[in-house]
Amino acid sequence: MLTDSLVLGAAEHAQLNTGDIFFQLIVFIILLALLKKFAWGPLMGIMKQREELISSEITAAENSRLEATKLLEEQRNLLKEARTDAQHLMENARKQGDVQRDEIISAARTEAERIKEAAKLEIEQQKEQAVAAIREQVASLSVLIASKVIEKELSAEDQDKLINEYIQEAGEER
Template sequence: MEKLVNLFSYGLFFWQILLFLALLLLLKKFAWKPILNAIDEREEGIKNALDEAENARKEMQNLTADNERILKEARMQRDSLLKEAREMKESMISEAKSEAQQQAQKVIDQAKTSIEAEKQAAIADIKNQVAELSIGIAEKVIKNELADKDKQVKLVEEMLKEITIR
């Protein structure tokens, strides 16, 4: 260390300090300003990017909330439409059942009317046949009874006795 103290020169020290200060001034003028400006620009760019990211995050939250609200409304509309469709289905089924019952009752009534008409026609036909048979039988009996002249006279006398004049 003693050797360094002996070698120390004030002139050399002065020039070294002067060169160092000149170097600092040159660095400040040509290097530090552009470096600091680049750092400031970089910092500003990062700050802007962070602000934009925060805005984008808030916008995404708003969009997510809107999407959830829209989905909720869509679900409510779907449920409402399904409920309405079920009610319409039940109404249509009940109307169809009612109409089918009315049609069935109508068919049954028509069948009863038709059966009754056919029954009356059959009864009338049977009565006509019975009347024709009765007339035929009576005709044959009367022919047998009236074939003999004595029997005819006897029959007329009996009928005259039954008839009373008023």
């Protein structure tokens, strides 16, 4: 009997209870609506914001990379220009140094020629003065010798002696 009652009890319970199923279905739909409104909606909003943030950070990083590449290229160009300018400056300085060296050498040669010519002129003037002085002395000696000869008549030997004396006197005067 006990088995019969269990079988009958199980059969009664085996019938579908549509009221409970319907109630559970309505509660499940309400629960889904509440989850969508209070959990799924905000969660999807946060996920959308996170996606936009990551997307904007990727875009910003890409822009930064492009800008860094551009700046690097500009720096390379500036460095290249600076090297070229430095080469030009060194070349110009070398050329200017060569020009100045040539000018200094030319000026020195010109000055040396001028000094040489001035020295030649001075030597010529000194020579002329020396010749004039010798002529004056010879003339005065000639006059002196002539006056002495006139004062006394001398022999050839005396004349030689007298001339030698006057020459020695003239040498001492000098």
